[in-house]
Amino acid sequence: MNLLLNTINGISLGSIYAIIALGYTMVYGIAKMLNFAHGDVIMVGAYICFCAMSYLSLPPVVGVVMAMVVCTILGMVIERLAYKPLRSAPSLAVLITAIGVSYFLQNAALLIWKSDPKVFPSVLAGIPGLEFFGGELRLTAVTIVTILANIVIMLALTTFTGKTKTGKAMRAVSEDKGAAQLMGIDVNRTISLTFAIGSGLAAIAGVLLCSAYPTLMPTTGSMPGIKAFTAAVLGGIGSIPGAMLGGILLGVIEIFARAYISTQLSDAIVFAVLIVVLLIRPTGLLGKKITEKV
């Protein structure tokens, strides 16, 4: 029973990583850059939701929507101000800028919300979990909702990129910007849209993360951010199903390591797994090596 519970908890934690990893992987796919500020967008989302619920006493749903709106705009603004001017700059310059944006967000949060940890009120407070096997297996509402949210987001994104005109255009841009422009696709708008979607998802991840682990600080986003990045690389960066698989695997490994090996070593184990996978499959689990025919 414990094994099952741990697996489900792992999938739930992994779902949060997966939702964050989607933001990394989509932005990487389109803009070919690692947006290391992505983790901090999660933190901003969580703070916005926290403020809406605790200071303005708004219902949780409104808080979540507000967090999504703010993060979506924030993502687009970051892209416009920090990354767009560097579109043709060397990738190292963009990477350093992304780290700068990350510190900027953390310090801005420190100024606004101070350094003392806030206790995040779960957005699902008061909603009972589910019990199975006569109470032997208890799942919290947050665990279940997180997994469901992940499934819904995955299906929605797959449909979006596979069936809609804008989604297909996004794939075209990620493959060949020049050719996409020749088709009449506005590359700048597409990149902006990608940041918007990724950041909106980050808000959801932030709210879910803090509902499960209620300590909210300006640095709350950085560790999950790095783990989600790891998940994206594990699954094959640039691949949407890869982000999903990588995230869930990472979550399960982490929970298992904590439960059966060592709480302190769990992070080390997670990253060790990453190293091993990358040694065997440098492109990640679902990453494709693109062979071009000439």
Place this chain on the structure above:
Amino acid sequence: MSMLKVEDLHVYYGSIHAIKGVSFEVNEGEVVTLIGANGAGKSTTLNTVSGLLKPRTGKVEFMGKEIVGVPAHKIISHGLALCPEGRRVFLQMTVQENLEMGGFTRPAGEIGASIEDVYQRFPRLKERYKQMAGTLSGGEQQMLAMGRALMSKPKLLMLDEPSMGLAPILVEQIFAIVKELRETGTTILLVEQNAQMALSVADRAYVLETGTISMSGDAKELLTDERVQKAYLGG
């Protein structure tokens, strides 16, 4: 009537002066070819006309409108399509999706009929419509690239080295298609290293040499010109 008019075009890559005052024009209904050796500036010229590169000075007029400075993604709406060098089809998208992208700027209702038109011209593509473009052979990819460019119903179709890297029999096929397109009234600007083939399908030709036009005239005449024979036709 002159459809495309390029005047005194100068293009730089950093400090390298790649195109040094190129002028040419394409009239409605014509097939015009730019021939020249590797590095002569043929692709640079086409990429500049299509907005991917910005010229330092010079004019590009299409249907009487100045199009220098128009962003690349808006050029296609003017009726100017480029089938780029190296084909550049979207390898991880299906054949059908590639064609849909070709019709990106057209109303959704017209796409289906245009895709059917392309399939009629290239039956091979229809057989493989669900396949990823990356799994197609070189010749099929070239057909897809041409079909994709035709999806926008261009007034002027620019083809950049459509025969590159293809087996001789496929080169013949591609040129047969160019002839067909010309018969249906599509105006074509063709860039080629295969001068023999290009000159035999074109009405007029320009010879590009290290960024300048060294010769121009009737394609059939150039085909028999001594200098052209010597430099490009192995004569």
